[in-house]
Amino acid sequence: MTRLALGIDLGGTNLRAAVLESSGSVLRRMSISTDAGGGPSVIIAQMLHLASALGGLEGIDAVGVSAPGPLDSGTGCIIAIPTLPGWENYPLRQVLAEKFARPVILENDGIAAAFGEWTYGAGRGLSHMVYVTVSTGIGGGVVADGRLLRGARGMAGHIGHMMISPDGPRCACGGTGCFEAHASGTAFSAEARKAGFADARAVVKAARTGDAAAVALVEREADLLGYGFASLLHLYAPQRLVVGGGMSDALDLMQDRIMAQINRLAMPPFRAVDVVRAALGDNCGLVGAAALALLPSI
Ligand SMILES: [Zn+2]
Structure with a gap:
């Protein structure tokens, strides 16, 4: 029914x-x-x-x-x-x-979105997947062993606050050097403006035409995402990493570079993973x- x-x-x-x-x-x-x-x-x-x-x-x-x-x-x-x-x-x-x-x-x-992608979207049929949203911040959710990972008080999967560098930029959470502080859409937009672009969207558009400054910004973002994703592979051993949020609009531009970082940083058995765009969008x-x-x- x-x-x-x-x-x-x-x-x-x-x-x-x-x-x-x-x-x-x-x-x-x-x-x-x-x-x-x-x-x-x-x-x-x-x-x-x-x-x-x-x-x-x-x-x-x-x-x-x-x-x-x-x-x-x-x-x-x-x-x-x-x-x-x-x-x-x-x-x-x-x-x-x-x-x-x-x-x-x-x-x-993040956990709700992971469940949505797992049930109806890009993670259907898998037992192990990580969903990452890269937008204003970075969030996500983890499916492991065929179930949602919730942790104490349901707080597992705050992957945006995984530290990438101890002396990195200040994060909204109060910490420094979090994955989110480096690689969120907000951080990307700030770098875009420093380089003279109006916003993140303008960078992605220019990168698609081969503009060197825009391509460099997108490559840097892909590297940063690759650093975080390699850690997620080691932590959760997903079969697939599903990427959503506004920055996933540029995933096709970043895919090769992200995979290059994964292949450089992740131990060999962890590299057999798909990195795909979320299917359900907003x-x-x-x-x-x-x-x-x-x-x-x-
Ligand atoms: Zn943080």
């Missing part, structure tokens, strides 16, 4: 919602700007607005919410969101379960959260 879930993806910039069938089809979808400064009460009102704009809750069996971490998926509480004020220790799952009168699950956005967090709400807990 077809079941339906409402998926909600709370991001620092956009608040997205969609109705998902258990087959994986997205029936309806909407996105609005997150009222980031409004705090929980305003953003929850935005979520209710999206739910009703998508046709209301009739026929919806469950609700899945993905949000930036750290959050505790076991208790359904946000621990804190660096990019959104006012969410410290907020019991989001409980509040939404009362508002929606439906079962609600809350999951870290929808992966949404779809993953909705799927987690529908499918038996894995």
Whole structure:
């Protein structure tokens, strides 16, 4: 029997919602700007607005919410969101379960996206995969031995904060030299502006025409991603590394260079891995959260 879930993806910039069938089809979808400064009460009102704009809750069996971490998926509480004020220790799952009168699950956005790609996207059929999103920050999620890796309080897979260099740039998390501080879309955009480009998109466009400065920036980004990915291979031994987020638009330009770094840095048995682009695009967090709400807990 077809079941339906409402998926909600709370991001620092956009608040997205969609109705998902258990087959994986997205029936309806909407996105609005997150009222980031409004705090929980305003953003929850935005979520209710999206739910009703998508046709209301009739026929919806469950609700899945993905949000930036750290959050505790076991208790359904946000621990804190660096990019959104006012969410410290907020019991989001409980509040939404009362508002929606439906079962609600809350999951870290990287883990939800990993589940979406594993269930319906580029990781289908695998027992071991790592999903990495390279956008404003770097996040991700790990599937190992045919199950989602959650860790204590559901916090595993914050791979953006894996340290690449102890004396590297300051990271949003308070540390220095994190993978995210080096290789996120934000870091790439900062380098782009230093080199006189308007933004990351302009660099990628120029690199496609062979512009030397743009190619150098893209190659540097590919090297940085390769350093992090080689560590991920050693840690999790995935069969496939699935790359999402805005920077994955340039994955085709970076692929050879990333593989060259993997072949240089990873021990030989770890090199037999595909690095592929995510299949669900912007929808992966949404779809993953909705799927987690529908499918038996894995
Ligand atoms: Zn960090």
